[in-house]
Amino acid sequence: GAGVSQSPSNKVTEKGKDVELRCDPISGHTALYWYRQRLGQGLEFLIYFQGNSAPDKSGLPSDRFSAERTGESVSTLTIQRTQQEDSAVYLCASSFYRYNEQFFGPGTRLTVL
Amino acid sequence: TQLLEQSPQFLSIQEGENLTVYCNSSSVFSSLQWYRQEPGEGPVLLVTVVTGGEVKKLKRLTFQFGDARKDSSLHITAAQPGDTGLYLCAGPSLNRDDKIIFGKGTRLHILP
Numbered sequence: 001g002a003g004v005s006q007s008p009s010n011k012v013t014e015k016g017k018d019v020e021l022r023c024d025p026i027s028g029h030t031a032l033y034w035y036r037q038r039l040g041q042g043l044e045f046l047i048y049f050q051g052n053s054a055p056d057k058s059g060l061p062s063d064r065f066s067a068e069r070t071g072e073s074v075s076t077l078t079i080q081r082t083q084q085e086d087s088a089v090y091l092c093a094s095s096f097y098r099y100n101e102q103f104f105g106p107g108t109r110l111t112v113l
Numbered sequence: 114t115q116l117l118e119q120s121p122q123f124l125s126i127q128e129g130e131n132l133t134v135y136c137n138s139s140s141v142f143s144s145l146q147w148y149r150q151e152p153g154e155g156p157v158l159l160v161t162v163v164t165g166g167e168v169k170k171l172k173r174l175t176f177q178f179g180d181a182r183k184d185s186s187l188h189i190t191a192a193q194p195g196d197t198g199l200y201l202c203a204g205p206s207l208n209r210d211d212k213i214i215f216g217k218g219t220r221l222h223i224l225p
């Protein structure tokens with residue numbers, strides 16, 4: 001079946017603009033994660049959705065970042081008033097509940113000029 | 114706060130050499146996962162270790178989970194250029210949220 005997909009694959013924007021990143025998880029996966037990965041660095045946790053529970057937003061770096069998920073399907077990560085330090089690859093992952101294997105999408109490379 | 118500390122951060126060795134990378138924590142984990150991320154792609158799961166003292170082999174890769182389930186190691190025998198990548202360990206949070214926590218990774222470069 002299809003894996004996790006993310007769009008766009010690349011996004012170049014100007015400082016101060018808003019951007020919206022999309023993640024389509026694997027069907028049936030209840031858990032969905034967003035991570036940020038700066039060049040040459042590890043994964044920085046942003047937000048976690050698990051079923052119908054309230055999302056864990058503890059990793060969001062500022063109130064310019066927000067994310068939504070509709071049920072157990074698509075998720076969008078929105079960054080308002082982008083800054084140059086927001087430039088990174090944004091990775092989405094989904095898993096079938098709890099501690100199961102996370103399946104990652106290819107990421108969206110965001111460049112803020 | 115639960116943390117997974119990975120060492121070394123960077124490792125560059127010649128093809129054919131052996132190496133070991135580590136994932137350590139002061140907290141007990143019910144399981145640990147190892148992922149490998151190649152440039153331009155998302156991480157991919159290599160293995161999950163669940164039982165203290167467990168050893169799992171995946172071709173030239175040997176994974177070990179510490180007896181106390183606080184640490185894990187990955188040993189690669191006769192490293193090849195295809196082993197190059199970022200190796201990440203991850204484990205479930207002790208909190209009720211079941212969130213997975215990642216270490217910062219070991220960036221491995223195998224020189225041909």
